[in-house]
Amino acid sequence: MAAPSQTTDVDPSARSGLDADQRAAVTAPRGPVCVLAGAGTGKTRTITRRIAHLVGSGHVAPGQVLAVTFTARAAGELRTRLRAFGVGGVQARTFHAAALRQLRYFWPRVVGDAPWQLLDGKLRAVGQAAHKVGAETNAESLRDLAGEIEWAKASLITPEGYPAEVARVRRDIPAAADLVAAVYAGYEKVKESARLLDFDDLLLHTAAALETHAEVAAEFRDRYRCFVVDEYQDVTPLQQRVLDAWLGERDDLTVVGDANQTIYTFAGATPRYLLEFSRRFPEATVVRLQRDYRSTPQVVSAANMVISNARGRVAGTRLRLIGVQPPGPEPSFAEYDDEPAEAKAVAATIRRMISEGTPASEIAVLFRVNAQSEVYERALDEAGVPFQVRGGERFFARPEVRQAMAALRTAALAAGDPEQAADPRPLAEVVREVLVPYGLTDEPAAGTAGRQRWESLRALVGLAEELTPEFDLSAFAAELATRADAAHPPTVQGVTLASLHAAKGLEWDAVFLVGLVDGTLPIQHAEGDESKIEEERRLLYVGVTRARRQLSVSWALARAEGGRRGRRRSRFLYGLIPDNHPAARVAASRGGAKPRCRICGSPLLGAEALKMRRCSNCPSDVDVDLLDRLKHWRSSTAKEQQVPPYVVFTDATLTAIAEQRPADTAGLVAIPGIGAAKLDRYGRDVLALVAAEDVAG
Structure with missing residues (x-):
């Protein structure tokens, strides 16, 4: 791995067409350099031109640069742009691809025998470990356990340290902490005995090789002299450990990121390394890119307003975007009675836009959870609008939906037996009963896979609620089959349907953000x-x-057509919608006006204020004795149900109850966080505690 000696003639255009801030980042002397790059500010352009500048100025040869991105697509784009500037030979890879390449090279020297094989999917090994310790081994549970092991390894948490750490961070976990830790430990033993490595092992072993073998580290650091890390706000502790091993005592490092776009902390990512970069490297050059070349000033203004209310942002890292594109239309806001009406209106608008000349591929519908896609798939199908689902399976292709449809068909056949009386219950109630054994509960399941499964099953119940009373179970099963047949992936590129997570790094001319209600x-x-x-x-x-x-x-x-209109628009929209906007007036006319403080009468902003029904700076009138009784009851209930206390009620909800002392179910459900399911499960006990406190008082 000797360092390359060739020189490179860099296209002079690599240093042209930059704004002042981009130029400062590109031409900054050798690292450390931190580029705080807001959305749409040209960070990829800045990264590629900085590398081209470092090569062209003779600071480093192309082969001595290691640029790390988070997706293979981004790495490929980086290499393509660099080649256009005459800079070939730069290693642009993902963390895992870079580690795999290095580990293969150093393995004979570090381990001494044949390289271990890369594990092709970890579910089988997780299943073996789970079976051995008595954990659930169905596909959904194994996916959740595998995800939890990935989070732990990315966070540098061992099986022994797992229970204490998840308790410290109050992590939502798929099973008891000791059981997850046992599966984790067993999984590591299964891999070791079979001489297998998973993707996280690539990073762990690469870091260990450089940390413990001086000659390996010396050869590596002689080869790679300059490092560039994109999306630095999403680095995990494990990836940072690898980066530290790559660097050693050197500091020729350029990082690029935006803490405002940190959306993967559930997977172990943390913006801490980006936010603390200047503390680690006091001499670092810090450049802020805030000119947004992607969006109109109207879109930029909306983005700034959304993020301006964020809490806990570190001073000096806050970016306020500046729109430099020509003006465009103001963002539109609309409220609908129910989700089908919302989807139909969105589909109709999209159809009109396409007819007026907007390419379908330049339009996206973005939502929070994948289960929301079904109603938009259907609405776009009915409107004759081609579409593609990105970052997830189409609704009717999901395993839990296929399984549920099979169960409903079986139940429909049994219900059609002439020897049995017709079921007089509403269709939705019958469907709900059929789906309970498949994971449909009153509250969302713990864990990502369990929650996605629950959302899909709940969407089927919602569909049953929308149908006319003439539909029985047999007709419902047939309706599902018809809709599934009509929802085959289109053969032409069309409107993009995607979750907000899957949309990261992409852009479109027109974006529809849908289903923005509290709880979603x-x-x-x-x-x-x-x-x-x-x-x-x-x-x-x-x-x-x-x-x-x-x-x-x-x-x-409401979710279902004609359902009770009990939802609140997302709290993040308060202040974003102009007071004179039709959507604001519609909300007010339906009792959806901005809630006001019960003490001073001011509009309430933020989740805590909405829950307490008072401003954060207004005096609390909490009943301390009642709060103590509520906490004692919660502790006993949680122990009896074998769940963490916050699953019963959070501290904020208990405090709101102790402040507002609701006298009936209406007062109880008026507190955010207490829906129909929790009212049915805990309402009687809570109201009894409040009543007992009032009598005692």
């Missing part, structure tokens, strides 16, 4: 955890900044 964005399981709420806010920010010219925001007050 922010997602229900984020309640009670400010850090999770803030990540949900950043997701919305990412969604807004995907739009170049047209941004449409919408929400529905």
Whole structure:
């Protein structure tokens, strides 16, 4: 791995066409350099031209540069752009691809025998470990356990340290912490005995090889002299450990990132390394890119407003985008009675836009969870609009949906037996009963896979609620089959349907952000955890900044057609919608006006204020004795149900109850976080505690 000696003639255009801030980042002397690059500010252009500048100025040869990105697509784009400037030979790879290449080279010297094979999918090994310790081994549970092991390894958490760490961070886990830790430990033993490595092992072994073998580290550091890391806000502790091993005592490092776009902390990512870069390298050059070349000033203004209310942002790292594109239309906001109406209106608008000349490929519909895609798939199909689903399977292709459809067909055949009386219950109730054994519960399941499964099954119940009373179970099963047949992936590129996570790094002329209600964005399981709420806010920010010219925001007050309109539009939209906007007036006319403080009467902003029904700076009138009784009851209930206490009620919800002392179910469900399921499960106990406290008082 000797260092290359060739020189490179770099295209002079690599240093042209830059704004002042981009030029400062490109021409900064050798690292450390930190580029805080907002959405649409030309970070890829800046990265490629900085590398070209370093090569062209003789600071480093192309083969001595290692540029790390987070996707193979981004790495390929980086190499293509560099070649256009006459800079070939730069190693642009993902962390895992770079580590795999290095490990293969150094393995004979470090380990001494034949290289271990790369594990092709970890579910089988996780299943063996789970079976051995008595954990669930169905496909959904194994996916959740595998994801939890990936998070732990990315966070540098050992099986022994797992229970204490998840308790410390109050992580939502798929099974008891000790059981997950046992599966994790068993999984590592299965791999070791079979001489297998998973993707996280590539990083762990690469770091260990450089940390413990001086001659290996010396050869590597002689080869690679300059490092560039893109999307630095999404680096995990494990990836940072590898980067530190690559660097050694050197500091020729350029990092690029935006803390406002940190949306993967659930997978172990942390913006801490980006935010603390100047502390680690006090002499670092820090450049801020804030001129947004992607979006109109109107879209940029909306993005700034969304993120301006974020809490906990570190001073000096906050970016406020500056729109430099020609003006465009103001963002549109719309409220609908229910989700089908919202989807039909969006589909009709898209159809009109396409007829007026907007390419279908330049339009996207973005949502928080994949289960929301089904109603838009159907609406676009009915409108004759071609579409593609990105970052996830189409609704009817999901395993849980196929399994549910099979169960419904079986139940329909049994119900059609002439020896049995017709079921008089509403269709939705019958469907719900059929799907309970397949994971449909009153509350979302723990873990990502479980939650996605729950959302898909709940969407089927919602569809049953929308159908006319004439539909029985047999007709419903036939309806599902018809819709599945009509929803085959289109053969032409069309409108993009994607989750907000899958939309990261992409952009379109027109973006529809749909389904923006509390409980979906922010997602229900984020309640009670400010850090999770803030990540949900950043997701919305990412969604807004995907739009170049047209941004449409919408929400529905009910899920099913004709359902109770009990939803609230997302708290993140307060202040974003102009007071004189029709959507604001519609909300007010339906009792959806901005809630006001019960103490001073001011409009309420933020989740905590909405829950307490008072401003954060207004005096609390909490009943301390009642709060103690509620916490004692919660502790006993959680122990009895074998769940963490916050699953019953969060501290914020208990405090709201102790402040507002609801006298009936109406007062109880008026507190955010207490829906129909929790009212049925806990309402009687809570109201009894409140009543007992009032009598005692």
